[in-house]
Structures are given as C-alpha cells and as structure tokens.
Amino acid sequence: MIKRSTGLYEEFSRKEGTASRATHYCAGCGHGIILKLISEAMADLDIQDDAVFIGPVGCATFCYYYFDCGHISAPHGRASAVATGISRVLPDKPIIAYQGDGDLGAIGFNNAFQAANRGDNFALFFVNNALYAMTGGQMAPTTLAGQVTTTTPFGRDVVKTGYPLKVCEVFETLEAPVFIERVSVADTKRIMQAKKAIRKALEIQKEKKGFAFVEILSPCPNNMRVDPVKAAEAFTEIMEKTFPLGNFRDNSEKDIPMPADVPLKTASEITGGGREGITTKNDPSFKEKKFKFSGFGGQGVLSLGLVVAEAAVSDGRYVSWMPSYGPEQRGGSASCSVIVGGKEIGSPTIDDPDVLVAMNQPSLERFAPSVKEGGTLLYEASVKSGMEFPKGVRVIPFPASAIASENGVPKASNTAFLGAMTALGLLPFGDGNVIDALAESFSPNPKLIEPNKKVFEAARKWVSDNKQ
Amino acid sequence: MRKFVKGNDAVMIGAIYAGVDAYFGYPITPASEIAHAAAEHLPRLGKEFLQAECETASANMMFGAASAGKKVLSASSGPGMSLMQEGISYLAGAQLPAVIVDVMRAGPGLGNIWPEQGDYNQAVKGGGHGNYKNIVLAPASVQEMCDLTILAFDLAFKYRNPAIILADAALGQMMESIIIPEKVSDTPDTDEWAVKGDLKTKNNLICSIRMDVDGQEMHNVIINKKYDEMQCEARAESYLTKDADVIITGYGTSARIARSAVDALREKGIRAGLFRPITLSPLPAKELNACATGKKIIVTEMSNGQYRDDVILNLNNKEKVVLVNRMGGNLPKVSVLMETAEKMMEGKA
Amino acid sequence: MEDKPYPTIFEDECKGCGRCIAACPKSVLQSSGNLNKRGYVYAKYSGEGCSGCFICFYNCPEPYAIEVYRPDKEAA
Numbered sequence: 096m097i098k099r100s101t102g103l104y105e106e107f108s109r110k111e112g113t114a115s116r117a118t119h120y121c122a123g124c125g126h127g128i129i130l131k132l133i134s135e136a137m138a139d140l141d142i143q144d145d146a147v148f149i150g151p152v153g154c155a156t157f158c159y160y161y162f163d164c165g166h167i168s169a170p171h172g173r174a175s176a177v178a179t180g181i182s183r184v185l186p187d188k189p190i191i192a193y194q195g196d197g198d199l200g201a202i203g204f205n206n207a208f209q210a211a212n213r214g215d216n217f218a219l220f221f222v223n224n225a226l227y228a229m230t231g232g233q234m235a236p237t238t239l240a241g242q243v244t245t246t247t248p249f250g251r252d253v254v255k256t257g258y259p260l261k262v263c264e265v266f267e268t269l270e271a272p273v274f275i276e277r278v279s280v281a282d283t284k285r286i287m288q289a290k291k292a293i294r295k296a297l298e299i300q301k302e303k304k305g306f307a308f309v310e311i312l313s314p315c316p317n318n319m320r321v322d323p324v325k326a327a328e329a330f331t332e333i334m335e336k337t338f339p340l341g342n343f344r345d346n347s348e349k350d351i352p353m354p355a356d357v358p359l360k361t362a363s364e365i366t367g368g369g370r371e372g373i374t375t376k377n378d379p380s381f382k383e384k385k386f387k388f389s390g391f392g393g394q395g396v397l398s399l400g401l402v403v404a405e406a407a408v409s410d411g412r413y414v415s416w417m418p419s420y421g422p423e424q425r426g427g428s429a430s431c432s433v434i435v436g437g438k439e440i441g442s443p444t445i446d447d448p449d450v451l452v453a454m455n456q457p458s459l460e461r462f463a464p465s466v467k468e469g470g471t472l473l474y475e476a477s478v479k480s481g482m483e484f485p486k487g488v489r490v491i492p493f494p495a496s497a498i499a500s501e502n503g504v505p506k507a508s509n510t511a512f513l514g515a516m517t518a519l520g521l522l523p524f525g526d527g528n529v530i531d532a533l534a535e536s537f538s539p540n541p542k543l544i545e546p547n548k549k550v551f552e553a554a555r556k557w558v559s560d561n562k563q
Numbered sequence: 564m565r566k567f568v569k570g571n572d573a574v575m576i577g578a579i580y581a582g583v584d585a586y587f588g589y590p591i592t593p594a595s596e597i598a599h600a601a602a603e604h605l606p607r608l609g610k611e612f613l614q615a616e617c618e619t620a621s622a623n624m625m626f627g628a629a630s631a632g633k634k635v636l637s638a639s640s641g642p643g644m645s646l647m648q649e650g651i652s653y654l655a656g657a658q659l660p661a662v663i664v665d666v667m668r669a670g671p672g673l674g675n676i677w678p679e680q681g682d683y684n685q686a687v688k689g690g691g692h693g694n695y696k697n698i699v700l701a702p703a704s705v706q707e708m709c710d711l712t713i714l715a716f717d718l719a720f721k722y723r724n725p726a727i728i729l730a731d732a733a734l735g736q737m738m739e740s741i742i743i744p745e746k747v748s749d750t751p752d753t754d755e756w757a758v759k760g761d762l763k764t765k766n767n768l769i770c771s772i773r774m775d776v777d778g779q780e781m782h783n784v785i786i787n788k789k790y791d792e793m794q795c796e797a798r799a800e801s802y803l804t805k806d807a808d809v810i811i812t813g814y815g816t817s818a819r820i821a822r823s824a825v826d827a828l829r830e831k832g833i834r835a836g837l838f839r840p841i842t843l844s845p846l847p848a849k850e851l852n853a854c855a856t857g858k859k860i861i862v863t864e865m866s867n868g869q870y871r872d873d874v875i876l877n878l879n880n881k882e883k884v885v886l887v888n889r890m891g892g893n894l895p896k897v898s899v900l901m902e903t904a905e906k907m908m909e910g911k912a
Numbered sequence: 913m914e915d916k917p918y919p920t921i922f923e924d925e926c927k928g929c930g931r932c933i934a935a936c937p938k939s940v941l942q943s944s945g946n947l948n949k950r951g952y953v954y955a956k957y958s959g960e961g962c963s964g965c966f967i968c969f970y971n972c973p974e975p976y977a978i979e980v981y982r983p984d985k986e987a988a
Contacts, residue, residue: 123929127973180627188760369566441823
C-alpha cells in the first residue's frame with residue numbers, strides 16, 4: 096500500500112499561484128498536520144460528501160482550498176455561530192467548524208461558549224498557537240505570561256493583559272458538550288493522540304451526538320522566529336505547562352439528548368381563527384370616527400378598545416387600534432386609540448378624539464382638553480376633578496364601576512362604558528356587532544361572558560333611564 | 564380569511580406563508596413580539612427558532628442557515644441592527660438571502676422604545692463595510708407588515724441579497740385587520756449556489772474573500788450590477804397626486820400621518836397628494852419625479868432628514884423641499900403638516 | 913530485489929521544515945542541500961533503512977510532500 100493524504104482535493108485549484116499541490120501555510124506550521132489528520136478522518140469515516148466545513152478568518156481562512164467537502168468561509172470569530180445556524184437547518188449533516196485562538200478565544204469567544212453551552216451539534220476544532228499569526232504575531236488570549244509578541248514587545252504582562260485563556264477548562268464547566276480534549280501536534284506521540292481525538296470528534300459528528308471540542312496546540316515557527324523543530328519542542332516544554340494535554344470529557348457512549356416533542360400544525364391552523372367572508376367595504380361617505388380609551392392599565396382600557404375595534408372589523412369597516420405611546424404614557428395613565436373609517440386609516444394616533452372615555456382622574460385631566468368640538472367626553476362618575484371641561488363637548492359622568500360592582504363584576508367597568516357608548520349611539524355599527532365582539536373577547540374563559548353581558552345591559556339601561 | 568392582528572404578529576404570519584425555515588434573534592423592544600410569535604409557531608411547523616446570545620450571533624446564525632439555501636428571518640431594533648451590520652455586509656458579500664426586520668425606535672445610543680425612523684441611512688445606504696446595498700422595504704400598515712415580509716423573501720432569493728423591512732414601534736405595536744395569505748410559497752431552487760451537505764452542492768462555496776484584486780473587483784462589479792437591475796423592483800403609492808399642488812412624501816408611519824393631512828387639506832380645498840415609497844432601496848425615483856415635478860414638496864419623517872436628503876438627491880428639477888420632522892419618539896402632527904402646506908401655497912414657506 | 917518500504921518525497925511540495933528528518937526513528941531522512949523550484953531546501957531519503965512506520969508522513973505539514981510505500985501491510 097501507499098500511505099498518502101486522503102479527503103483533500105487532488106489539486107488546490109481555488110488557491111492562487113503556481114503550487115497547486117502545496118498549502119499556503121508556512122514551513123513547519125501545525126495547521127498543515129491538523130489539515131491531514133482532519134481530512135484523513137473525514138475520508139475514513141466517509142463523511143466528505145455530507146460534511147460542511149466552516150472556516151475562520153486567520154491563517155486557516157483558506158480551509159476551503161483543501162478539504163474535499165462543502166465549504167463556508169465565516170467572518171472572523173463567527174465560525175461557531177455560523178455552525179450553529181447551519182447545524183439547526185441541516186440537523187443530520189456533519190458540521191465542522193475550525194477556529195484559531197484569536198478567532199475563538201477573543202472576538203468569537205462568546206459565540207463559541209454559547210454554542211458549547213447549547214450543545215450545538217457540530218465538531219469544533221480550536222487551533223491554539225498562542226499568537227495571531229496571519230495578522231503579524233500579535234498577542235492572543237492564549238499567549239503565555241511573559242511571551243513576546245508584536246503587541247506585547249516587553250513580554251505579556253498579565254497584570255495589564257490578563258492570563259492565558261484555558262478554553263477546555265472553561266468549556267468543562269458546561270453541561271452540554273459531549274467531548275472535550277486538548278491535544279498537540281508537536282511530536283509523533285502527540286500527533287497520534289491528536290489523530291485519535293480528531294477522529295473521535297468526527298465520529299460523534301457523523302452520529303450527530305452533539306458538541307465535540309478539540310483544542311490543538313499547534314506551533315507557529317514563523318512568528319516564534321525559530322525553526323519548526325525547535326518551535327515544536329518549545330510547545331511541548333513550555334506551552335503544555337499552561338495548557339496540559341488530555342481528555343476532559345467523553346460522553347459519546349451516552350444516549351443523545353432529544354429536544355421535547357412539539358405537536359405539529361399547518362400554517363392555516365396556526366394563523367386561523369379569523370373571520371371568513373368579511374370584506375372591508377370602501378365607503379367614502381362614512382365619516383372617520385376617533386375613539387380614545389384611557390385610565391390606568393388594570394382597568395381594561397386596552398381591551399375596551401380591542402372590543403370596539405373587533406366590532407368595527409366585523410361590520411366591514413377599516414379600523415386601527417394603537418396602544419398609548421411615549422408622551423401619552425406620562426403620568427402613569429394607559430390609553431389606546433381606535434380609529435374607525437370608510438377607507439384606509441391614516442395616522443394611527445389621535446390628537447383630537449371624537450369620543451374620549453376616561454376611567455381615572457389623571458387620564459381625564461390629561462386628555463379631556465383634546466376632545467374635538469362636538470365630541471363626547473365620557474368619564475367615571477366617581478372621579479372628582481375640579482378641571483374645567485372644554486366648550487362644545489358633550490360631557491357625561493357615568494357610574495361605570497358602581498354599575499359593574501352592583502352587577503357582580505367589579506372589574507367590568509370597561510364593559511359598562513361599552514354599554515353606555517352603545518346606548519348613546521356613539522358606536523357607528525350595530526349593537527349585534529358590539530355584543531358579539533364583547534362575547535368573543537371572553538372566548539378564552541367563556542364563563543365571564545354572561546356576567547359581562549349583564550353589566551353591558553345594566554349600563555345600557557342606566558343611560559336610557561338617565562337620558563339628559 | 565380576515566384577522567385583527569398586531570403589526571409585529573403580522574410579520575410572522577407573512578414569514579410563515581413565505582415558507583420561513585428558521586428564526587434567529589435577540590429580544591429587544593419594540594420588536595420582541597416577532598420573536599414571541601416565532602418561538603410559538605415555528606416549532607409547530609417543524610421549523611427552527613433559536614434565541615441567540617446577541618445580534619452579532621443571530622446575524623451569523625442566519626449566514627450559516629442561508630448558506631444551506633434556507634429562508635432565514637431575524638427581527639431587531641436600532642441597537643441590535645448596529646450589531647448585525649458586519650454580518651449583513653458578509654451576507655451581501657457572499658450573496659446570501661436573508662430577511663431582517665428593523666422595528667425602529669428612538670436613537671442614537673439607547674434612545675428609547677418609542678417610534679423613530681433614524682435608521683434610514685444604516686438600512687438604505689448600508690451600515691456595514693464595502694460596496695453593497697440592502698433591499699429595503701417600508702411597510703405602512705399591518706397588512707404590509709405581512710405582505711412585504713413575503714415580498715422581502717422573494718426579492719432576497721431572487722437577487723441573493725439581504726433584505727431589510729424598515730418598520731417602527733408604531734407599526735409594530737398597532738393592530739389592524741389583515742387578509743391572511745392563502746398559500747405557503749414554494750421553496751426556491753438553490754442547488755446552484757447553496758451548500759447543503761450533499762454531493763450535488765459539495766463544490767459550491769459560500770465565501771466573500773478573493774485574495775486576487777481583479778477577482779475581488781469583478782465581484783464588486785457583479786453585485787453592483789445586480790443593484791442596478793433591482794431598480795425594476797421599485798414600488799410606491801401615489802395618493803391623490805395627479806392634480807395635487809402640494810406633495811407630501813414620507814414612508815411608514817410618517818406616510819400614514821401625511822395621508823391624514825392630505826385628506827384634511829383636501830377638505831379645506833387645498834389640493835394635496837401623498838407620495839409614499841414602499842421600497843426605499845431601490846428608491847422609486849422615476850415615480851417620485853412623475854408626481855413631484857414642478858410641485859411644492861413637503862417631506863415628513865421621524866428622523867433628522869435622512870429620507871429628505873434622498874428626495875433632494877433624486878429630484879430632477881431641484882424643486883424646493885420643506886422638512887416637517889419629529890424625533891425622539893414624537894410623531895409629526897397632522898396639524899403642523901397642514902399649516903406648512905397652507906403656508907407654502909401662500910408662498911410663505 | 914527485496915520489496916522494502918520507502919518514503920517518496922515530492923521535491924516541489926516540500927518546504928524544508930525538517931519535521932520529518934527530526935522525527936524519523938531510523939534517521940534515514942536528511943536535507944538534500946538543494947533548492948526546489950520554489951526556493952525551499954527539500955528533504956530526501958538516504959535510500960535505505962526505512963521501516964515503513966509512516967511517522968514522517970504524519971509529522972509532515974504538507975499533505976502532498978511525502979508518500980510512504982509499504983509492501984506487506986494492507987491499508988493501515
């Protein structure tokens with residue numbers, strides 16, 4: 096037999112330049128050894144046609160020159176987030192992400208950390224060469240204390256820049272990862288151990304058993320300014336003191352945790368529940384009517400507006416409902432604006448309501464002045480306010496909360512106001528629409544329908560009894 | 564089927580009928596209901612929902628899923644959109660389709676949660692690095708929050724480019740009744756470019772780096788030619804503009820306020836019209852000039868005049884443009900628009 | 913002639929990093945002293961003594977710089 100590389104393109108045609116069978120890596124670079132170990136394992140496991148490889152930004156940006164599989168080139172630091180994304184939509188495909196110590200340890204750390212914590216289903220190879228090689232030998236999170244780099248010219252001062260980041264140890268604190276191991280490609284024994292760990296990680300991926308993480312100490316002779324053999328020796332003697340090799344976890348024999356089951360539905364089942372056969376009629380003769388319902392949040396102000404809006408919809412009118420926003424919310428009052436029209440509604444907010452319902456004092460004093468001339472101001476009768484009401488506005492104090500409590504539903508003062516508006520003819524649609532909308536609004540708990548109808552009728556009766 | 568829904572919920576209804584495959588997003592007011600709806604509905608459709616650790620992550624998760632030819636959606640507001648700009652530039656650079664909803668709120672910085680339109684330049688000019696553009700659609704109703712989400716997916720896949728729905732807190736929070744779409748759009752054929760972990764697509768490459776300068780220049784020429792071709796997708800609404808003397812133009816919520824002002828002015832005998840761009844990128848410049856030439860022009864927006872600048876840039880005859888704008892969460896007032904129009908008619912503004 | 917294992921070093925792909933030379937347990941690899949067309953001093957096999965252990969292959973960072981022929985063993 097002839098022992099040769101497998102799992103790689105025969106020709107690196109995506110690579111510029113003349114050497115179409117040599118890598119772009121520097122002489123003696125650990126990436127090259129890792130490249131062979133990963134590609135060999137992919138070939139042995141026969142996953143090349145199904146695998147998607149996500150490359151980083153750094154020396155290994157050009158993984159897509161080499162591995163004979165699908166390729167995505169991710170932004171710097173984002174390979175793990177990209178891997179998370181694609182592993183979610185291709186749940187049964189082997190996904191492999193490859194990152195350097197700046198890519199994963201610095202800019203992309205949170206993405207990798209969170210992916211590990213979610214146990215996202217991909218294999219993540221983390222190449223730790225203790226510096227930023229591609230960009231010119233700067234400090235990396237894994238740079239050793241005292242190590243000279245282009246951005247630590249006096250040697251890394253841990254007091255100013257912190258300590259070498261031990262990613263395996265950090266990921267070991269997380270529940271979800273299935274496999275965590277740190278290896279090295281500094282010498283033969285270590286390369287053989289790395290070969291096993293890399294293959295194990297890819298086996299876990301082939302069977303989609305979850306998140307497998309392999310940190311690989313990889314010498315960078317070029318930036319260490321020593322020949323490749325010395326660089327490798329230094330990695331064993333010095334780097335391993337801070338980054339001890341070994342397996343931190345192998346749960347690959349355990350069952351694969353499955354997410355909770357969610358009963359499936361169709362799109363129309365999900366978006367259903369609307370009204371069939373309702374067309375919104377264009378009726379230019381219909382004069383747009385603006386309602387503002389205000390009070391404090393707990394008084395059902397927003398739902399009062401919703402019932403009026405739903406009634407308008409069922410009557411084929413154009414309608415918009417808008418919760419109070421910004422300036423309207425000052426002073427703790429909640430409000431909503433409902434506009435009913437015969438054609439497309441313009442502004443969703445109301446500066447001059449035709450009808451104002453004010454259920455407490457702050458909202459009465461806040462919005463009463465804005466009621467349009469010829470409009471109607473309906474407010475909770477128990478509210479004492481010395482304010483002077485605007486001219487030309489029909490002002491009706493209405494004992495909504497009294498009527499609601501007398502009819503056994505103290506919280507239904509909003510329903511009472513609904514009854515009052517109906518009786519006063521303020522709602523430009525049939526009583527039937529209003530009552531149906533009221534009932535519909537209680538469909539989540541139908542037992543509230545009858546009591547609210549009782550309050551609705553009592554309010555209507557009060558208005559007709561007390562017709563000014 | 565007609566249903567009374569909130570703007571943010573309508574986005575998700577549109578996404579479902581567009582055939583969305585995955586939602587990746589980070590919670591932010593005033594866009595959160597989109598995430599809530601996605602969390603509730605997508606698993607029931609056998610689709611993916613994932614709350615990401617930040618918007619940078621969600622943009623890149625979209626990048627990953629889009630690389631496999633899947634329909635991806637995210638929604639955020641100003642601060643989150645800023646974190647996504649790098650990812651959006653990469654989506655454009657790698658020619659990947661994705662739909663991102665920006666429910667704009669007051670900025671800059673933390674701002675507040677109330678409606679504004681201050682992210683116009685970030686979306687329309689492209690807030691990330693490099694010579695790219697986004698497709699930008701501007702809904703002005705709850706129906707359009709639904710329909711333009713479907714259109715956004717169509718255009719994103721047709722041009723293989725990120726598409727942004729530029730909405731705002733008012734549109735997100737308001738409710739109107741909409742007609743629910745009937746049919747789920749079918750899945751586009753993406754084998755020609757996507758990477759799906761199979762033999763057929765194994766040699767496709769999702770990548771935005773070309774070390775050789777001519778190659779990278781050619782890539783820029785190709786995507787910018789694509790942006791020129793997109794001009795045919797420009798859409799606008801011209802309301803009562805034919806016989807108008809004063810044109811009020813704005814998009815989204817501002818256009819709704821302008822519509823009310825136009826109606827009110829017409830009642831007072833002043834011939835006003837509304838020009839509402841529905842696409843902001845591509846900007847409907849031809850349509851703008853068709854109804855604005857020789858007219859008095861008011862731009863109304865909830866920002867410092869970002870859309871106004873594009874109106875001036877695109878007006879062929881350099882008509883005078885008056886800006887009526889509010890910021891910080893305030894909405895322009897119908898009354899102020901009316902006064903401005905009246906003054907212009909009297910030659911005072 | 914006896915069918916013995918031997919490494920094949922592809923001159924143009926070798927970058928002269930020396931990892932194979934240092935790693936070979938039989939010390940039968942050495943620097944050729946010559947430049948390949950791309951300017952690297954490529955390694956070469958002394959011609960005999962290779963045990964077919966593949967150590968040079970695994971220590972070599974260049975995927976297509978070394979192949980090792982081994983007569984007896986089936987695929988590893």
